[in-house]
Structures are given as C-alpha cells and as structure tokens.
Amino acid sequence: MMQLYGRLGIAIAALGILALLGKVFTAPLAFVFDLSEASLAQLILAALWFSLTLLLARVIRNEVIHGWIERRSGQQVPPLIGSLATGLIMFLGLCAIMSLVFERDITALVATGGASLMILGIALRDILLALFTGIVLNVEKPFRVGDMVQINDRQQGRIERITWRTTVLLTGNNETIYIPNLLLSNAIILNMAQPDKRSRRSLEVRIRYDTSVDSAERVLYAATLGAAGVVHVAPPTVFARKLEADCVLYEVAFTISNYADGKKAEHAVLKNILQCMRDADMTTQGQVKIANRALDTFHLVQQVRLFRGLPEDLCKRIAGLLVERHIPAGAPIVVAGERRNAMFIIGEGMAKRTGTDRAGASVVSQRFMATEAFGRKALFACQSHSATVVAETAVLAYEFERRALARLLAETPELLETFAMALAQLHYRETHPGRAEDDLPAAAIARLVHLHRGQIEANYGGQLALSHSAA
Secondary structure, eight states: OHHHHHHHHHHHHHHHHHHHHTHHHHHHHHHHHTOOHHHHHHHHHHHHHHHHHHHHHHHIIIIIIIIIIHHHHSSOOOHHHHHHHHHHHHHHHHHHIIIIISOOOOHHHHHHHHHHHHHHHHHTHHHHHHHHHHHHHHHHOSSOTTOEEEETTTEEEEEEEEOSSEEEEEETTSOEEEEEHHHHTTOOEEETTSSOSOEEEEEEEEEETTSOHHHHHHHHHHHHHTOTTOOEEEEEEEEEEEEOSSEEEEEEEEEESOGGGHHHHHHHHHHHHHHHHHHHTOOSSSOOSOSOGGGOHHHHHHHSGGGTTSOHHHHHHHHHHOEEEEEOTTOEEEOTTOOOOEEEEEEESOEEEEEEOTTSOEEEEEEEOTTOEEOHHHHHSOOOOSSEEEESSOEEEEEEEHHHHHHHHHHOTTHHHHHHHHHHHHHHHHHOTTSOTTOOOHHHHHHHHHHHHHHHHHHHHHHHHHHHHHO
C-alpha cells in the first residue's frame, strides 16, 4: 500500500500545507523562482489538484476495477478497462484544473475530449457493455457457477464459469456453449437451482374412457409414489385435464428433492406407471378389461401371483367370495399381532408393510400395489399377522376371509391339493428369485407341498371331514 500511495500521499500533504499556509511559504518561494505570489499559489493549487486526481485514478483502477470488481466477479478485468478509466479521470481532473484554478475557457477542450471519447466509446462499445453486463450479473447473481439454468426456453445446461465477456454453459449432451453477456442482459433466465434444488415435474398419461376416474386416480397416484429410487418431497397429484377423442388426458405431477435427477425420476415414474397400467389393463390400445376394479374382481384374482394358473372356474368362485374394503390413506389395514385370519388383495392404491429396527424406529419393509397380496400365513396357517400394513394412499382392497376359504374347501375338498401346490410354488419362487419359472425342483416342491398341506389340514380339517362325511 505504501509503495502505491506513499510518495503520492507525502506529495499531497506537502502541497496541502503550502496551499493552507499561503504567504508564509509563497512569498519566499516566489522571490526565489522570480514569480508573482498569485502565479505561484495557482501552481501549488494546480499541483495539489493534479496529485489528488492521480490518487483518485489509482484508487479507482487498483482498488475498484482490479480489486473489488475482480473479487466480486471472480474474474480478471482486462487491463484496457483500467487504463481507460484512468485516462477518463485524468482528463476530467485536467479540465477541472484549467477551469477552476487557471480560470480558462475549456469549451474547446471539452468538445475535443467529448468527441474523442465518443469515437473511443463507439469503437469499444461491445467490450464495455459486455464488461458492465458481466459486473451486473455478478452483483445481482441471477445464477451461480454450478446452477442449472434455461435461457430463453432454448439453451439449457449447467453454468461452468462466468467471465467479464461471456458465460459458459455445459449442456446435458456435454456440449459447451459460450453465451455473450450482452445477450444475457435481455434474456429470460430460468434458474432451476433457486430458491432450492427441489423440482416439480409433470407427466401426461392418456387412459381410455372405459376406466373410471377414481380408478385411474388411485392407480396413477400409487404408481408415482411407489416409483423406485424417486425421493418425493411432497405428495404427488393426479388431475384429469382434457377429454380427447378416445381417452382422458391425466396430468401426474410430483416434486423431487434435486432437479439434477429430473430425467431419472421421470423415467422411473413412467416405468412404474406403465407396469401398473399393464397390471390393471388400463392401456390406450385394445379393449380394456377393467373399467373399475370394483366391477371386475375375477380379472383381479387371475392376476394375483398365488392364483395365477388356477382354473377360471375356481378364480370366479374366489372372486365371488371376496369382501370389498375401502381404506383411507394413513389408516391401518392390519396390525402386527392381530389374529385376523384373512388375506388381502390390493385392487387399487398402495399399502406399506412396516416393522421396527433394532433401535425401535418404524421402517418400511415392503410395499404392495395393485394385484399384490399379503396375509397368506394368516389365512392358510391361521397365524397372527407379523407386521402392520398401512394404506399409503387411498386403497381399494379385497379381503379373502377364513370363512370363505372354509366354504370352498367344504364344497370342493380337492382344492386342498390345489392350494398346497400353489403355496409351495410361490414360496419357492420368493425364496429363490433367480430360478426360472419352469425350473422348479420336484423334491423341494414336494416338501413344501407337504408342509402347506399339513398347515391347511390342521386349521381346516373340520370342514374337510364334514365334506367327506356328507359325501
């Protein structure tokens, strides 16, 4: 600091003392230099003004342009800008000295300087505008390095760096775009990182008129909420938006925690929606089999893993024995330890099975969506439910009660073997997920069939004995 301003400060102090004390010093000095006291006083005052002008020029160049502005922007300002600012301040200082100290007419000087500045400004117009636009961008900070932005609904990418002349954008295709700051001064900028990294995404899904709005809403809501790997920060929303020629247009909206995961989240949600729509046959192509789950339990039963491959007649009989249950979001379907000998089939919506970890905290261990079931052991082995299952969304479920199973077995005793085989195959597939569907070892399946047959006989033996005696 002393090297930059020390000598100049001493000179200003000395000239200030000479100007203030006046005749104490000016008279001897005027005699020595053979000048009039008035002329010497003008020279001292002019020298003081010039020194102050030079000090101001250095402060503006070193402390403001190449100091505060560079620190604020994080970029080096071109030396030409500092030199131009120094020249302008020196010109204004000289004009002030000529006019105020020497009382000269500076009209011609100002006109000449103004014309020169005009020519210079026209020549450097783009450079100066780019500089000041870059300064404004760094002061107002509509975006920062690392933010994901969209400019004029065209360029989209992450801000890599901001210079005094350009802003560098890295697109999702790993392409680098250099955008002049002049264009950004009038651009519409969408900053997806402000006010935070959350991002609301929306998708459009078309479903035929055959599907009731309530069914579509429950299926789409559950599918969105259950998408694998998507972190939701708010509940999703499903709205019917438009009636089209052969279908209804639904808007599915959800909010994720980080905008950078937008494409992955949309992919996961779409993938899960498609799977759930296939499970519910809510596609836009071909004839829809289910208009409303409540109106077609037979098709639902056929899609449950336990009942797949069973004869149609048996599926129809099971469907006729199911009891429809409507559970609001947040309400428990079954509670851990509850002796409710029934299996539940999810028709629409989503439920979650919760348990406790070692610390006693509640954790989600499994989610159930349309066509999935829980409570096999409670129904066939008459065990108490091992975990609490809660409706995560509004759920349409179907209860297969013990009395219904007892009625089936009493009417058709041979169903004992059918159910035992179905339970054995499902048990083996769940414990050996890597095995192919048609590669089930006979010995292992036989042992499981024997196990499940024994459980059913132990709990429903009375109904089987009654059917045999009646026969």
